[in-house]
Amino acid sequence: MLEIKNLHARIAEDGTEIIRGLNLTVKAGEVAAIMGPNGSGKSTLSYILAGREDYEVTEGDILYNGESILDLDPAERAAKGIFLAFQYPMEIPGVATMEFLKVAMNEQRKARGEEELKIPEFMKRVKDAAGLLSMDMGMLKRPLNVGFSGGEKKRAEILQMKLLEPKLCVLDETDSGLDIDALKIVSEGVNALRSPDRAIVVITHYQRLLDYIVPDSVHVLYKGRVIKSGDKTLARQLEENGYAEIIGEAA
Amino acid sequence: MNVHTSQSRTPAETALIDAFSERVGDLPGNADVAVARDTALEALKIQGLPSRRIESWHYTDIRTQLRSVAPFDAAAGSQPIAPLIAGSTVAAVSNGATISAGQVDGVTFEKLSEKLADGTFAPALATRSTDDLIGQINAAYVTDGWHVDIAEGAELETPLELQNLQKSGQSHVRFPVRVGKGAKATIIERQYGGEGEAFSSSISQLTVADGAEIVWIILRQHGDTSVQFCQFNAWLGKDAKLTLFVVNAGGKLVRQEVHVLAKGEGSDFQLRGINLLGGESHTDVTMTVGHLVENTTSTEIVRNVVTGRARGVFQGMIRVAKIAQKTDARMACNSLLLSDDAEFDAKPELEIFADDVACGHGATVTEIDQDHLFYLMARGIPEKEARGLLVKAFVAEIIEELEDEPLVEALEAILEDWLSAHG
Numbered sequence: 001m002l003e004i005k006n007l008h009a010r011i012a013e014d015g016t017e018i019i020r021g022l023n024l025t026v027k028a029g030e031v032a033a034i035m036g037p038n039g040s041g042k043s044t045l046s047y048i049l050a051g052r053e054d055y056e057v058t059e060g061d062i063l064y065n066g067e068s069i070l071d072l073d074p075a076e077r078a079a080k081g082i083f084l085a086f087q088y089p090m091e092i093p094g095v096a097t098m099e100f101l102k103v104a105m106n107e108q109r110k111a112r113g114e115e116e117l118k119i120p121e122f123m124k125r126v127k128d129a130a131g132l133l134s135m136d137m138g139m140l141k142r143p144l145n146v147g148f149s150g151g152e153k154k155r156a157e158i159l160q161m162k163l164l165e166p167k168l169c170v171l172d173e174t175d176s177g178l179d180i181d182a183l184k185i186v187s188e189g190v191n192a193l194r195s196p197d198r199a200i201v202v203i204t205h206y207q208r209l210l211d212y213i214v215p216d217s218v219h220v221l222y223k224g225r226v227i228k229s230g231d232k233t234l235a236r237q238l239e240e241n242g243y244a245e246i247i248g249e250a251a
Numbered sequence: 252m253n254v255h256t257s258q259s260r261t262p263a264e265t266a267l268i269d270a271f272s273e274r275v276g277d278l279p280g281n282a283d284v285a286v287a288r289d290t291a292l293e294a295l296k297i298q299g300l301p302s303r304r305i306e307s308w309h310y311t312d313i314r315t316q317l318r319s320v321a322p323f324d325a326a327a328g329s330q331p332i333a334p335l336i337a338g339s340t341v342a343a344v345s346n347g348a349t350i351s352a353g354q355v356d357g358v359t360f361e362k363l364s365e366k367l368a369d370g371t372f373a374p375a376l377a378t379r380s381t382d383d384l385i386g387q388i389n390a391a392y393v394t395d396g397w398h399v400d401i402a403e404g405a406e407l408e409t410p411l412e413l414q415n416l417q418k419s420g421q422s423h424v425r426f427p428v429r430v431g432k433g434a435k436a437t438i439i440e441r442q443y444g445g446e447g448e449a450f451s452s453s454i455s456q457l458t459v460a461d462g463a464e465i466v467w468i469i470l471r472q473h474g475d476t477s478v479q480f481c482q483f484n485a486w487l488g489k490d491a492k493l494t495l496f497v498v499n500a501g502g503k504l505v506r507q508e509v510h511v512l513a514k515g516e517g518s519d520f521q522l523r524g525i526n527l528l529g530g531e532s533h534t535d536v537t538m539t540v541g542h543l544v545e546n547t548t549s550t551e552i553v554r555n556v557v558t559g560r561a562r563g564v565f566q567g568m569i570r571v572a573k574i575a576q577k578t579d580a581r582m583a584c585n586s587l588l589l590s591d592d593a594e595f596d597a598k599p600e601l602e603i604f605a606d607d608v609a610c611g612h613g614a615t616v617t618e619i620d621q622d623h624l625f626y627l628m629a630r631g632i633p634e635k636e637a638r639g640l641l642v643k644a645f646v647a648e649i650i651e652e653l654e655d656e657p658l659v660e661a662l663e664a665i666l667e668d669w670l671s672a673h674g
Contacts, residue, residue: 054621079631084629092644093648094641094643094644095640095641103640
């Protein structure tokens with residue numbers, strides 16, 4: 001489903017190279033964890049997948065279902081089923097959460113040539129999804145993410161993911177800022193989305209999240225490259241020994 | 252050989268001044284009104300059109316910007332339009348003449364032309380000052396308008412809509428409105444037209460008696476060939492409350508002046524301005540609020556969305572008299588620039604003679620937040636729609652303050668129409 005080939009990318013503004021020859025393949029149905037120390041390029045990778053313009057791909061390609069997505073803008077990628085759960089979801093005053101959800105769902109449907117959702121059907125879907133994530137509907141009456149706690153923002157991201165039904169989910173440090181109860185709820189939300197036709201990329205600094213979202217594969221990112229791949233035991237090994245050992249092996 | 256000095260008349264000045272001798276025979280009014288008209292025209296002749304050297308017109312140089320004046324056109328009349336809020340009581344003026352007025356308990360509509368003819372309106376034609384261009388032009392040429400009386404204690408359930416329709420040509424009208432003690436009403440001043448070249452002036456004169464509460468919406472929907480000079484003057488009695496919304500959504504060259512005097516203790520004035528500026532337009536909102544007695548309050552918030560090569564101006568002056576202790580006055584002007592060629596000039600001023608007051612002002616200029624845009628697009632919302640949501644967010648906050656659902660929805664629809672045309 002996702003093939004990243006020899007990807008090189010830099011910050012558009014100052015030319016700093018962040019991703020330096022990254023290779024990664026994630027199949028449909030797979031949950032892949034990307035781990036790495038601070039500054040290894042994890043968040044940059046998530047932004048590049050979503051199509052943020054602040055980064056420039058200088059070499060290599062990103063294939064999604066066999067097609068390059070490099071020329072697509074963020075909205076086009078989203079309509080094709082790519083979803084990024086942000087590490088720091090934006091607070092947008094003045095944009096009502098419900099209206100945002102409705103516009104996003106309907107714009108994606110429109111892009112795929114599907115009919116717009118009727119209001120009652122839309123409301124039902126939101127209510128069901130919010131219930132599963134233990135979210136209060138009152139929260140959704142507020143402007144988008146405004147005044148939400150860290151945990152509420154992460155839940156709201158998973159709510160959006162659930163409603164938009166993407167095929168490739170990229171979760172950027174979804175565990176940061178979550179207490180253990182919120183972590184469980186969010187993980188259950190993610191696990192419920194696991195399916196044979198959906199791939200999930202979990203970007204995380206710590207092993208903790210992977211106790212709840214058990215990955216099929218684990219990839220260690222360092223200086224903009226995947227330096228080691230393995231199964232879930234690799235995450236355990238990292239937790240026990242830190243990154244130094246693996247970085248040493250790769251050097 | 253022509254000798255040009257700085258005093259040489261521009262074509263627009265010539266058109267404005269010369270038309271008087273042709274029009275004067277048809278203008279309503281007794282001898283007092285005639286004197287007031289002559290006085291106003293004389294002031295216009297002496298002052299000419301203000302240039303940037305006149306402080307109150309510094310950012311709107313009419314001498315340079317007003318290239319021509321649409322001539323009077325007897326055939327430019329039109330029918331009333333559907334009111335902004337269904338069920339409103341409509342009183343309409345078209346091409347400078349009253350055409351219709353609805354009926355509602357507690358409200359009296361009278362034709363201004365009759366009050367000019369019998370001279371009762373003559374004192375109200377006095378201009379504000381030597382730089383009062385709008386007052387001068389309007390006093391010289393005013394033909395008609397609706398004179399509205401809202402009875403003491405009347406509480407209107409549906410809005411009054413005062414329509415000033417000018418599809419092309421030229422007109423000059425006034426809307427004097429007197430609100431009796433303790434009355435409550437929502438009044439919509441609809442400045443509508445400009446399908447062809449148009450030049451118009453309109454002055455509203457509102458007196459709010461003790462304890463009355465008025466929500467007044469000025470909604471301008473004019474085409475890009477329309478020049479409009481408007482003035483809104485209000486006097487607030489004891490414990491009177493006025494909320495004024497100015498929504499500019501069109502016009503080529505627009506100046507909307509707002510002059511409010513808080514004359515009664517406990518009075519409150521709220522100004523909310525929404526300027527939606529596009530194309531090559533120039534729109535100027537100039538406000539003065541005078542706090543004349545103790546314990547009065549005012550808040551002015553203006554939000555501007557500017558795109559294309561449009562230019563906007565907000566001049567806001569809060570004056571606090573020496574005896575007006577405990578005044579609380581706040582002013583903010585926030586602009587969102589959507590293009591590199593868009594411009595907004597804000598000039599907030601405080602003139603405070605009292606020593607125990609709370610006054611402040613602030614102005615900001617921003618662009619669309621790229622992080623916000625990315626977030627919305629990452630959810631599949633195409634760029635144009637995402638920008639639209641963010642622009643709407645910028646002004647919706649102000650609109651929602653109205654807490655009047657039909658009004659909020661109607662203004663949001665205006666905003667969406669504007670966005671789809673200019674986004």
